Amino acid sequence: xxxxxGWLAALGLVAGLGAAFAYAPREVVQGNxxxxxxxxxxxxLTAYLAFALTxxxxxxxxxxxxxxxxxxxxSAAELGVLFTGLTILSGSxxxxxxxFKGQALSWTQGWWTWDARLTSTAVLFLxxxxxxxxxxxxxxxxxxxxxxxxxxxxxxxxIPIVHxxxxxxxxxxxxxxxxxxxxxxIAPPIRLALLVNVVAFVLLFAYFLVRRVEIARVExxxxx
Amino acid sequence: xxxxxxxxxxxxxxxxxxxxRSKESLNALxxxxxxLLFLFQFALGPDRERLQAVLPGLLWLGFVLAGLLGFGRxxxxxxxxxxxxxxxxxxxxxxxxxxxxxxxxxxxxxxxxLAVLLLFGVFFNLDLWAPLLPLAAVLAxxxxxxxxxxxxxxxxxxxxRARELLFPVLLLPAQVPVLLAAVAATEVVLAGRPVGEAxxxxxxxxxxxxxxxxxxxxxxxxxxxx
Amino acid sequence: xxxxxxxxxRFGLHPALDAVSLAVEPGQCLALLGPNGAGKTTLLRVLATxxxxxxxxxxxxxxxxxxxxxxxxxxxxxxxxxxxxxxxxTALENxxxxxxxxxxxxxRPRLLAALAQVELDAVADERTRTLSAxxxxxxxLARLALAEPEILLLDEPYTGLDQRGRKWxxxxxxxxxxxxxxxxxxxxxxADALAIADRVGILAGGRLVLDRPSAELTADGLFRLYGxxxxxxxxxx
Numbered sequence: 001x002x003x004x005x006g007w008l009a010a011l012g013l014v015a016g017l018g019a020a021f022a023y024a025p026r027e028v029v030q031g032n033x034x035x036x037x038x039x040x041x042x043x044x045l046t047a048y049l050a051f052a053l054t055x056x057x058x059x060x061x062x063x064x065x066x067x068x069x070x071x072x073x074x075s076a077a078e079l080g081v082l083f084t085g086l087t088i089l090s091g092s093x094x095x096x097x098x099x100f101k102g103q104a105l106s107w108t109q110g111w112w113t114w115d116a117r118l119t120s121t122a123v124l125f126l127x128x129x130x131x132x133x134x135x136x137x138x139x140x141x142x143x144x145x146x147x148x149x150x151x152x153x154x155x156x157x158x159i160p161i162v163h164x165x166x167x168x169x170x171x172x173x174x175x176x177x178x179x180x181x182x183x184x185x186i187a188p189p190i191r192l193a194l195l196v197n198v199v200a201f202v203l204l205f206a207y208f209l210v211r212r213v214e215i216a217r218v219e220x221x222x223x224x
Numbered sequence: 225x226x227x228x229x230x231x232x233x234x235x236x237x238x239x240x241x242x243x244x245r246s247k248e249s250l251n252a253l254x255x256x257x258x259x260l261l262f263l264f265q266f267a268l269g270p271d272r273e274r275l276q277a278v279l280p281g282l283l284w285l286g287f288v289l290a291g292l293l294g295f296g297r298x299x300x301x302x303x304x305x306x307x308x309x310x311x312x313x314x315x316x317x318x319x320x321x322x323x324x325x326x327x328x329x330x331x332x333x334x335x336x337x338l339a340v341l342l343l344f345g346v347f348f349n350l351d352l353w354a355p356l357l358p359l360a361a362v363l364a365x366x367x368x369x370x371x372x373x374x375x376x377x378x379x380x381x382x383x384x385r386a387r388e389l390l391f392p393v394l395l396l397p398a399q400v401p402v403l404l405a406a407v408a409a410t411e412v413v414l415a416g417r418p419v420g421e422a423x424x425x426x427x428x429x430x431x432x433x434x435x436x437x438x439x440x441x442x443x444x445x446x447x448x449x450x
Numbered sequence: 451x452x453x454x455x456x457x458x459x460r461f462g463l464h465p466a467l468d469a470v471s472l473a474v475e476p477g478q479c480l481a482l483l484g485p486n487g488a489g490k491t492t493l494l495r496v497l498a499t500x501x502x503x504x505x506x507x508x509x510x511x512x513x514x515x516x517x518x519x520x521x522x523x524x525x526x527x528x529x530x531x532x533x534x535x536x537x538x539x540t541a542l543e544n545x546x547x548x549x550x551x552x553x554x555x556x557x558r559p560r561l562l563a564a565l566a567q568v569e570l571d572a573v574a575d576e577r578t579r580t581l582s583a584x585x586x587x588x589x590x591l592a593r594l595a596l597a598e599p600e601i602l603l604l605d606e607p608y609t610g611l612d613q614r615g616r617k618w619x620x621x622x623x624x625x626x627x628x629x630x631x632x633x634x635x636x637x638x639x640x641a642d643a644l645a646i647a648d649r650v651g652i653l654a655g656g657r658l659v660l661d662r663p664s665a666e667l668t669a670d671g672l673f674r675l676y677g678x679x680x681x682x683x684x685x686x687x
Contacts, residue, residue, distance in 0.1 A: 062446050126397035133393055137384055139462070142502070147380045150443045151394060154373060157439055158398055161432045165401035168424065172408065223463065227553050238547050242538040245577070305586070306532030309500055314551045315524035449519075 002210055009207040012200030016042075024193035033097040038193060040090040042201035043083045044121060048159075050080030050205060051128065055156035058149035067220060068213075070145035073152055075212035077131050079205055084125045091118050116170035123162050127155040141220070228320050235324025236331075242301060243332060249297055250332060253290050257340040260286045261347065276348060280410035283344060284403055288370060288396070290336055295374030296391045298325055299382040308382070312448055322375060322444035326437070329371045337363055350414065358413045358422070365429040366406035372436035373398045379447045405429045451476045451632035452497065452601060457506035459492055459656075466492045467503070468656040474649070476600075479623060479633040481647035481664070483640065483672075485680050488653040490636040491531070494605050497634060498528040511600045511632075524552075527599035529607055533590030537579040541570055541589055544578060549596045556596075564592040568618065584610030595622065602626055602633045608642050620646055640672055654680040 020038035057073035060066075095118065096110040103110075112118070131151050138144040225233070243249055264282050268275055275282075302308040311321055341363075345352045352359065377394050381387040405425045412422035419426075452474040459467040467489050474480045482490050495501045496508070499519040508515040515522040536544055542561055550556035565571040568588040570581075578586060587610050594602060602623075608616055623646050626633060637643050643650055644664050650672065652660035659679045667675075 062443070123397055123400050130390075130394045130397060134380070134384075134390060137386055137390055143383070146446050147384075150376070150380060150447055153443060154376070154398060154436070154439055157435050158401065161401045161428070161435065164428055165404040168428075169404045169408065230553075231551055234547055234550050238536065238539065238543075241543065242536065245538045301536060301538070304532065304537060305535045306530050307534050307536060309528075309530065309532070310534035310548065312500060313498065313523050313526070313528060314548075315520055316553070 002207075002214075005203070005207045005210060009200070009203040012196075012203040016197040016200035019193035019196040024189055033094065036090050036094040036097075038197045040087060040094060041194060042198045043090060044087040045198055046201045046205045047080050047083035047087060047121075047124070049202065050076045050083060050209075051124070051156055051159070053209075054080060054128075054131075054152045058152040058156075061145055061149050065145075067141070067145070068217070070149070071213050071216040071220070072209075073145075073149060074135060075209055075216055077128055077148075077152065078212065079208055081125065081128045081132060083201075083205070084121060084128065087121050088118065088125060091115075091121065114170065116167045119170070120163050120166045123166070124159065127158065131155060141223075228317055231314070231316065231320035232324045232327070235321050236327045239301075239325065239328035240331065243328070249294055250335065253294050253332070253336045254339055256293060257286055257290050257336055258343065260289065261340070261343060265347070272348070279344065279348060279350075280407045280414060283340070283410060284366065284407050286340055287333070287337055287366070288399060288403060290340075291333060291370045291374055291399075292392050292395065294333055294336070295329055295371060295378050295395070296381075296388070298329060298375055298378040303382065318445040318448050319441040321448070322379070322440050325379075326368075326371055326375045326440065329375050330367055333367050333371060334363075337367065351416070355413045355416060358419045359410070361426065362406060362409045362413055362422070362429075365426060365433055366402055366409075368433045369402035369406070369429055369436060370399050372433065372440050376436075376440045376444065376447065379444065401432060402429065405432070451478075451511055452480075452634065453507075453509040454497065455507040457493070457496055457503045457508065459489075459496055459501060460504045466656050467496065470506075470653075470656070470658045472651060472658060472661060474632040474634060476630045476632055477627050478648045479627055479635060479646055480649045480651055481643035482634065482636040482651050482653055483638070483643055483676060484636075484653035488680070489656040490653050491605055492656075493653065494528070494530070494603050494634065494636055497601075498526055498603050499523055500528075525600045526603060527594045527597045527601070528603045528605075529587075529590040529594050530605045533586045534593065535578045535581075535586045535589055538577060540575045540577055541565060541581070542574045544589060545593055545596060548593050552597050554597055561596070564596050565589075567595065567622075568592045569614070582610070584612070584615070587611065588615060591619065591622070600631055602631055604633070604635045606636055606638065608637055608639055616642070640669060640676070644669060644672065652676060652679055 016038065020035050024035065024038070026032055053076040054073045057069045057076060061069035061073060092111050095113055095115065096105075099113060100110045131148060134151055135144055135148050138147055264286075265275070268278070299308070302311060311318075314321075341352065341359075344350060374395055377391060377398070381391045381394065384390055405428050409422040409425040409429070412425075413419065452472070454470060454472050457467055457470045458465070470489075470493060472480065482493065484490050492501065496503050497510070499508075499510075499515050499522050502516070510522040511525040513522045513525065534548060536547070539547065542558075542565065545561045545564060546556050549561065562571060562574060565574050568591055570585060570588055570592065573581060573585065578589065581589070587607065591607060594604075607619060611619060620642070623633060623635070627648075635643070635646065644667065647664045650660070650662060650664045650667060651658050652675070660675060
């Protein structure tokens with residue numbers, strides 16, 4: 001089953017790459033750099049999926065105290081951080097290429113704007129990196145599971161609050177940038193390519209998750 | 225008074241009594257806040273207008289930093305003499321302990337904020353009287369926001385080594401929305417603009433407070449207990 | 451009243467308790483002897499529901515303590531090494547806090563009476579920071595007395611008590627037994643154990659290597675058994 005999932009994920013990735021580069025059209029305004037969207041958007045969606053899973057697993061752990069749920073929560077959070085990092089990286093690159101088109105920039109400039117989505121994602125990243133740090137610093141397995149679960153629940157509950165506060169904050173200080181890395185959702189080919197990549201990422205996430213949970217289980221059993 | 229309310233008030237009474245006796249936290253926090261004030265002034269230069277523009281931000285930055293010190297100490301007294309165990313052994317809903325601690329933290333932070341606000345008013349020539357009520361509302365909502373998660377995370381990190389490092393790392397990202405909302409609302413209020421302009425921020429703060437306190441009440445027993 | 455079955459407790463890789471089973475009926479007192487590190491404190495903490503055992507079953511006052519620890523906690527009182535003393539509060543305030551938290555009557559006369567019992571009434575309004583370790587212990591015992599739990603767990607309660615204090619403690623424990631409570635007392639003192647206990651247990655390396663009615667044991671016999679079972683060099687207690 002695991003192997004099948006792995007092959008499926010690999011297949012999905014190939015399909016996704018094909019869709020992103022071969023199938024999807026070249027975007028009129030931004031050019032080829034817009035294809036980063038096929039990485040950026042699936043990455044953040046997968047990250048949200050991962051953190052949702054962390055939330056569910058955290059609650060389940062507190063309710064049942066079964067170690068399997070704790071392993072799931074931790075693994076999902078790790079992958080969530082990974083995909084969030086990818087989102088920020090790709091968003092930063094995309095933003096630099098798009099917003100500063102035509103401007104002369106030194107190599108250190110243009111990598112960050114306090115765009116609402118980028119900022120929210122960065123806060124999300126920090127929250128869950130904190131989650132992982134907490135896990136690293138508590139040795140008692142049982143306490144670690146409990147504490148991490150509570151932090152995971154707070155982190156997840158905060159996501160919508162962060163989203164709104166950053167969005168409104170951004171609106172205060174900056175006229176809306178029309179040339180943001182917004183996907184043009186209307187064109188069907190673009191939408192299809194996006195969908196293919198989202199599916200590919202979710203498959204990849206599922207595969208990584210299954211492997212990671214298994215590694216965690218083996219680790220736990222070795223300590224027993 | 226119900227048994228639950230009684231436990232809440234007992235915890236609150238104990239913490240406030242301890243604070244009044246030792247005065248450790250309050251004095252240190254007040255002094256810290258005063259130092260921050262001077263640091264801000266020195267770091268940002270003598271240009272008064274520039275300072276006044278960023279005043280709400282500085283104010284809340286000061287509160288958040290003071291909160292890191294103050295909330296981090298929430299459960300320090302419990303670490304001695306098996307008192308933490310004692311709390312665990314108290315029968316009944318443990319969330320009463322969280323609520324009592326939260327109220328105590330809000331009270332102490334409230335005093336610190338009041339003092340800092342008055343000082344800011346003096347040093348930067350602010351009119352605090354006219355917007356008093358809305359200002360109090362913003363302060364109250366914001367303080368509950370930072371204290372609710374702060375108290376919960378203080379309990380979590382109380383028994384972890386390197387608590388002093390982990391506590392800020394966990395708390396600060398979680399406090400971002402409260403910081404943003406409180407600063408924006410304070411800006412509106414201090415500038416004398418109609419409160420309606422800050423209404424959405426206040427609603428967000430209220431909603432956030434509700435969420436945080438609820439999560440705290442529901443999960444505290446898991447933090448305290450095996 | 452206390453029924454522990456095959457309790458195991460592991461901290462990481464370290465086995466602290468290994469298949470410990472014991473039973474204490476109402477009106478009985480079990481004394482636990484054993485060298486340092488044998489697991490006496492760990493066992494008491496498991497019995498107090500402070501630690502969750504890695505394996506095994508525990509019933510306290512008819513309640514499944516592993517499934518419903520909260521219900522069990524209402525029936526237990528513990529005096530450990532730290533005496534649950536808040537150093538910035540006075541002796542009286544400490545008692546008020548802990549007694550009222552349990553929902554028991556915390557009226558001033560009752561608290562003062564309890565302090566008088568352990569001869570701490572003179573320091574009722576002193577901050578406990580100024581009290582000696584032995585006095586803090588006595589305060590812990592007063593707290594226990596006020597809580598009136600069905601099960602009393604005491605970890606080396608005789609430590610730091612002078613002759614009068616020990617006499618008081620022995621009387622207090624007898625009184626609790628007569629009232630039908632179940633007691634477990636961890637102690638280093640053979641004499642105290644034999645004086646107050648109905649059963650004597652020896653814990654060594656996490657295992658209960660002896661569990662006998664004290665009526666069957668003499669001081670010398672116990673002394674000898676202890677040396678054999680724990681391999682420890684002992685002096686007459």
